Amino acid sequence: MMMNNYLMLSAALFVIGAVGVMIRRNVIVVMMCIELMLNAANLSFITFANYRHDMTGHAFVFMVIAVAAAEAAVGLAVVLAMFRNRETVDVDEMNSMKG
Amino acid sequence: MEMIPLPQISVGAIAPELTLVAAAMIILMLEVFTISKGRDNLAYVALAAVGVAGYLVIESLGSPMTTFSKMYVVDDFSGFIKLVCLLGAGMTILMSVKYTRDEGIDGGEYYSLLLFATTGMFFMVSGADLITIFLGLETMSISLYALAGYARGRLASNEASIKYFILGALSSAFMLYGMSMIYGAAGVTNLHEIARIIGQNKENIHLVMLGGGLVLIGFAFKISAVPFHMWTPDVYQGAPTPITAFMSAGPKAAAFAAFIRVFSDALISLQYQWWIIVWILAVLTMTVGNLIALSQENIKRMFAYSSIAHAGYILVGFTAGGKLGESAMLFYLLIYTFMNIGAFAIVAIVGQQGEERTSVSDFAGLGYRHPLLGLAMVALLFSLAGIPPTAGFWGKYYLFTAALDQGYVWLAILAALNSVIAVFYYLRVIVVMYMREEKGESLPQNAFPASIVVVILVAIYGSVLLGITPGGYLALAASSSLAH
Numbered sequence: 001m002m003m004n005n006y007l008m009l010s011a012a013l014f015v016i017g018a019v020g021v022m023i024r025r026n027v028i029v030v031m032m033c034i035e036l037m038l039n040a041a042n043l044s045f046i047t048f049a050n051y052r053h054d055m056t057g058h059a060f061v062f063m064v065i066a067v068a069a070a071e072a073a074v075g076l077a078v079v080l081a082m083f084r085n086r087e088t089v090d091v092d093e094m095n096s097m098k099g
Numbered sequence: 100m101e102m103i104p105l106p107q108i109s110v111g112a113i114a115p116e117l118t119l120v121a122a123a124m125i126i127l128m129l130e131v132f133t134i135s136k137g138r139d140n141l142a143y144v145a146l147a148a149v150g151v152a153g154y155l156v157i158e159s160l161g162s163p164m165t166t167f168s169k170m171y172v173v174d175d176f177s178g179f180i181k182l183v184c185l186l187g188a189g190m191t192i193l194m195s196v197k198y199t200r201d202e203g204i205d206g207g208e209y210y211s212l213l214l215f216a217t218t219g220m221f222f223m224v225s226g227a228d229l230i231t232i233f234l235g236l237e238t239m240s241i242s243l244y245a246l247a248g249y250a251r252g253r254l255a256s257n258e259a260s261i262k263y264f265i266l267g268a269l270s271s272a273f274m275l276y277g278m279s280m281i282y283g284a285a286g287v288t289n290l291h292e293i294a295r296i297i298g299q300n301k302e303n304i305h306l307v308m309l310g311g312g313l314v315l316i317g318f319a320f321k322i323s324a325v326p327f328h329m330w331t332p333d334v335y336q337g338a339p340t341p342i343t344a345f346m347s348a349g350p351k352a353a354a355f356a357a358f359i360r361v362f363s364d365a366l367i368s369l370q371y372q373w374w375i376i377v378w379i380l381a382v383l384t385m386t387v388g389n390l391i392a393l394s395q396e397n398i399k400r401m402f403a404y405s406s407i408a409h410a411g412y413i414l415v416g417f418t419a420g421g422k423l424g425e426s427a428m429l430f431y432l433l434i435y436t437f438m439n440i441g442a443f444a445i446v447a448i449v450g451q452q453g454e455e456r457t458s459v460s461d462f463a464g465l466g467y468r469h470p471l472l473g474l475a476m477v478a479l480l481f482s483l484a485g486i487p488p489t490a491g492f493w494g495k496y497y498l499f500t501a502a503l504d505q506g507y508v509w510l511a512i513l514a515a516l517n518s519v520i521a522v523f524y525y526l527r528v529i530v531v532m533y534m535r536e537e538k539g540e541s542l543p544q545n546a547f548p549a550s551i552v553v554v555i556l557v558a559i560y561g562s563v564l565l566g567i568t569p570g571g572y573l574a575l576a577a578s579s580s581l582a583h
Contacts, residue, residue: 014276021269037272041279048283056288060230067237074241075264078248082257094258097333
């Protein structure tokens with residue numbers, strides 16, 4: 001019963017994140033939404049690990065936290081490079097290539 | 100008191116990866132002490148590391164082993180894909196020497212990132228556990244996000260990097276969520292164990308199917324299968340040309356390898372559910388890729404769509420599966436690396452500084468101004484189009500016969516029709532090169548340094564000569580497939 005609640009929360013977070021990536025226009029907010037999705041997956045791992053009394057899920061979550069940090073670092077650097085050239089962080093304005 | 104058993108660790112199994120990582124760090128250190136003129140030498144340090152890693156991988160062929168608590172597997176399958184990745188990395192490093200100098204982006208980080216990305220691919224193809232595969236995938240992807248935006252001053256490169264980052268991270272999140280469901284259903288992350296548990300116990304089969312579907316979406320993003328291909332054209336067009344070449348070969352091969360491992364090992368008991376999805380993906384990917392490529396004016400964008408189409412052909416082999424399908428896929432990935440990187444090397448030469456000449460019309464009269472370069476481009480385009488007797492033809496032939504062999508007649512017919520469509524846009528470039536009024540001036544003498552000539556010669560070897568005598572490589576691919 002408890003497990004279902006956690007899984008529901010995780011699914012809700014994941015969907016909020018996915019919808020946010022698609023509808024938000026600010027790159028920084030989009031990155032936050034991606035973090036939300038990763039953490040939804042983490043919550044799901046922890047729930048299953050707790051239910052099964054198995055440590056693998058916990059280990060996986062630690063790996064994901066490290067990866068998410070690296071990803072955020074590179075992502076912010078990329079956004080910064082973009083901002084220096086264009087003075088905007090709006091994804092709708094990234095349209096110089098067409099075809 | 101009981102002794103705590105130490106997990107079995109054999110460092111020898113990851114010797115190639117250690118070589119690459121060590122070299123990447125050494126390059127970062129050397130860069131600090133190198134004056135700007137000596138930066139080219141860093142490329143050769145990276146190349147040497149690739150060579151040593153290649154030697155170590157070849158040494159490990161034929162002696163499969165599983166180590167690091169069954170999380171890491173070294174077998175001929177991973178060995179073959181690793182060699183493909185190293186080939187891609189080596190050719191990219193060589194074609195980067197002049198490019199990075201011209202663009203003013205030469206630096207140690209460039210080559211370190213290339214080596215880190217290659218290491219990520221290694222962990223992906225050797226991963227026998229969901230954790231290893233995810234970590235390898237991310238190591239590769241994060242390095243590639245940075246590389247795609249490496250030409251910091253160029254807006255197209257910034258955009259390519261941001262688009263790749265957002266969609267890549269999104270696909271990673273999907274894959275991770277799918278992995279959490281597979282873990283929830285099976286209670287383990289080891290691929291063999293997952294296969295054993297969900298094969299016996301059908302209780303949680305819906306959870307596994309949902310998880311498998313999400314993981315499939317993640318992989319479809321990485322191999323740019325339609326409808327998850329949206330990032331490919333923009334990223335390929337905007338990224339620096341050598342990086343585009345790199346992304347189109349190694350990462351794709353690694354993603355396919357992990358795809359094969361997860362779906363034909365861990366999720367083999369769901370084969371009847373997923374083959375139809377892969378069938379549809381293959382047909383969509385080939386058709387959409389080829390049709391949109393027909394109308395492209397920018398040559399990098401055209402090659403982006405053509406690479407989508409090629410991913411579709413490889414998916415045909417994946418649908419067929421079995422020893423025949425898998426060896427055809429491996430063989431095609433090898434050939435595709437040769438011919439695609441070769442073609443991008445020529446695009447880089449013609450593009451010149453700032454990548455200003457990347458539209459198809461910039462190739463007008465190239466066949467007369469530079470007969471040898473024109474001839475090389477013709478050979479590579481023939482191979483990409485799959486015209487006999489080039490290697491591209493044999494690659495497609497084996498893929499399609501694998502599909503026929505398994506009774507996927509319609510799939511083979513659609514794939515063959517698609518390779519006819521593809522001939523149009525490859526031939527268009529040749530027509531422009533030889534029959535369109537000459538308008539541009541000749542390329543400067545220094546446009547052909549030895550490093551890039553070597554890349555083109557290797558590409559010609561792989562796409563033409565290998566087509567005349569494919570036997571040895573085909574046998575290697577056959578002995579490297581996972582299925583028996």
